Amino acid sequence: MSNDTxxxxxxxxxxxxxxxxxxxxxxxxxVARAQAAGFPSKPIRIVVPFxxxxxxxxxxxxxxxxxxxxxxxxxxxxxxxxGSGLLAIQLVKQAPADGYTMFVGSTSxxxxxxxxxxxxxxxxxxxxxxVHGMSVGGATxxxxxxxxxxxxxELLAAxxxxxxxxxxxxxxxxxxxxxxxxxAVGGVKxxxxxxxxxxxxxxxxxxxxxxxxxxxxxxxxQLKREGRIRVLAITSxxxxxxxxxxxxxxxxxxxxxxxYVFASLFVRAETPDDITNKLADSVRAAMLSPEGKAxxxxxxxxxxxxxxxxxxxxxxxxxxxxxxxxxxxxxxxK
Numbered sequence: 424m425s426n427d428t429x430x431x432x433x434x435x436x437x438x439x440x441x442x443x444x445x446x447x448x449x450x451x452x453x454v455a456r457a458q459a460a461g462f463p464s465k466p467i468r469i470v471v472p473f474x475x476x477x478x479x480x481x482x483x484x485x486x487x488x489x490x491x492x493x494x495x496x497x498x499x500x501x502x503x504x505x506g507s508g509l510l511a512i513q514l515v516k517q518a519p520a521d522g523y524t525m526f527v528g529s530t531s532x533x534x535x536x537x538x539x540x541x542x543x544x545x546x547x548x549x550x551x552x553x554v555h556g557m558s559v560g561g562a563t564x565x566x567x568x569x570x571x572x573x574x575x576x577e578l579l580a581a582x583x584x585x586x587x588x589x590x591x592x593x594x595x596x597x598x599x600x601x602x603x604x605x606x607a608v609g610g611v612k613x614x615x616x617x618x619x620x621x622x623x624x625x626x627x628x629x630x631x632x633x634x635x636x637x638x639x640x641x642x643x644x645q646l647k648r649e650g651r652i653r654v655l656a657i658t659s660x661x662x663x664x665x666x667x668x669x670x671x672x673x674x675x676x677x678x679x680x681x682x683y684v685f686a687s688l689f690v691r692a693e694t695p696d697d698i699t700n701k702l703a704d705s706v707r708a709a710m711l712s713p714e715g716k717a718x719x720x721x722x723x724x725x726x727x728x729x730x731x732x733x734x735x736x737x738x739x740x741x742x743x744x745x746x747x748x749x750x751x752x753x754x755x756x757k
Contacts (some may be wrong), residue, residue, distance in 0.1 A: 449533040461520060462698050466497040469688070471527045472511035474504050476501070478641055479527045481559045485718045489709035505679070507596075508532035512545050520693035522702055525554060528622040528689045534741040535597040538749050541756040553734035554699055555706035560640035560724025561659030561671070562601050562684055567629050567649045574673060578635070579609030588612040592624030592636035600745050601637050601658065601682060603752040608677045609617040625652055639684045640665070640723040658682045665723040682744055685727055687734055703730050 467490075469483045480502060487498035503511040511526055518524035528551065537547045545551070564575060572578035582589050591602040591613050599615050607612035616633060618624040621642040628636040629651040636652075640663050646652045647666060654669045660681050662671060672680035688706060690699060709715050710726050719726050729737055 425461040426689050440585050462701060463494055463496040465492070465523065466499055467523050467525065467702075469525045469527060470502050470511045470514055471500055471501065472504060472508035472529075472532065473503050473527075474736050475499070475502050477528060478513070478558065478639075482686060483527055483688075486557065486706060486709040486715060489712045489714050490705045493708055508537060509544065515689075515691060516545060516550055519693065520691035522690055522698035525702065526551065526689045527686055529686045530597045530684050530741065531595050533687075533689075533738055535595070535600065535745050537742060538600075538754070539596050539754065539756055541674055545669075548735075548739070550692055550701060551689040552561050552692045552694055553729075553731055553738060554582050554690055555703040555731070556685065556687045556727025556729040556737075557706070557710070558719075558722070559683050559685040559722050559727040560661075561657040562664065562682065563570045563640055563669075564601075564605060564658075564672075565585075565625070565636050565638060565643055565647075565652045565654050566634070568633055568646075568652050570613055570653055572655070573653075575605075575609075578655065579605075580701075582611040583609060583635075587634075587748045588614050588630070589631075589634040590614045590616055592616045592618055592633045594620050594638075595625055597684070597745065598637040600671050600748045600752075600754075602635070603754070604680065604682075604748045605635070605637075607751060608672075608680060609749075618654065618655060628652060644723055665722055682741065684724070685741075687727060687729070687738075691751045699731060 457459045469487055471480045471483055473479055480500065483500050487500055491498040503514055508520050508531060512532060515524050515526040518634050524742060533547050536543060566572060566578065578718065589606065589611055593602055594617065595616055602613050602615055621638045622631065623634045625638065625643070627633050629646065641656060643652060643654055644665055656675055657663055657669055658672050658681060660671060660673060662669060690702070705726065707730065708712055710728065
């Protein structure tokens with residue numbers, strides 16, 4: 424009878440297993456590096472969950488043109504609006520995790536819907552991987568141009584004194600949560616009036632049909648210039664250069680009241696590190712290019728210079744903010 428027990432030695436089997444795992448990891452790493460070295464070898468598409476002409480769409484097109492030159496491949500922007508970003512996300516989830524399909528993720532699908540939606544058909548943190556930011560700015564709190572209230576504290580104090588419910592126009596769940604947050608810090612009740620877009624809510628606000636409205640920092644520039652609306656506050660940590668006289672919520676004494684409207688690029692979570700980093704570096708270079716800076720100079724808000732992990736940390740922080748606001752307001756996922 425043979426005394427050879429090599430195949431039954433647990434320590435030996437463990438060492439062989441470790442060696443095999445190490446070899447597999449090395450081979451996987453080499454394959455990933457080879458893929459990244461040849462990337463891209465065909466056109467890249469950026470899936471935008473909004474119609475053509477939106478701020479996110481414009482940014483994707485401007486930066487995409489510059490990226491195409493540096494990467495040596497065409498960058499195609501594909502508009503897939505609908506379902507609050509769900510259609511676009513499903514398209515990206517179904518595409519190979521090879522870096523050739525990117526998604527423009529914004530505040531709503533990446534931070535707000537995970538808070539407010541039950542059985543969401545995607546995980547904003549596990550299914551999608553941050554690549555690089557594009558744009559970021561604060562939300563603005565606005566009243567009609569001839570409002571008797573010159574500051575937000577004045578308006579909230581009057582509403583509280585009169586026990587008045589404020590009708591606030593919003594056009595996204597994120598802005599709805601900002602409106603609830605305003606009500607919480609002011610000790611007043613908020614009646615959210617949902618709209619399909621910012622222009623419609625601003626028009627009704629200017630006509631006196633709303634007490635307040637919440638909009639992004641870029642969307643209010645024109646009507647503010649015309650004097651039809653007045654911006655009382657902005658939710659970013661710094662003032663907006665396009666209207667530097669407007670204070671931040673933090674400056675007004677509302678501690679912790681800080682949140683942002685952003686647009687960033689994401690890929691499928693399984694996309695290799697080297698490819699993800701190569702895309703991120705290309706986006707950053709495009710944003711720092713003369714064309715990128717010229718585009719940024721025309722728009723309110725600012726460039727979002729966050730690379731992969733930094734962007735992921737930012738996304739998580741915004742999600743946690745909205746989660747606390749929803750919990751405080753008693754808003755349950757639907």
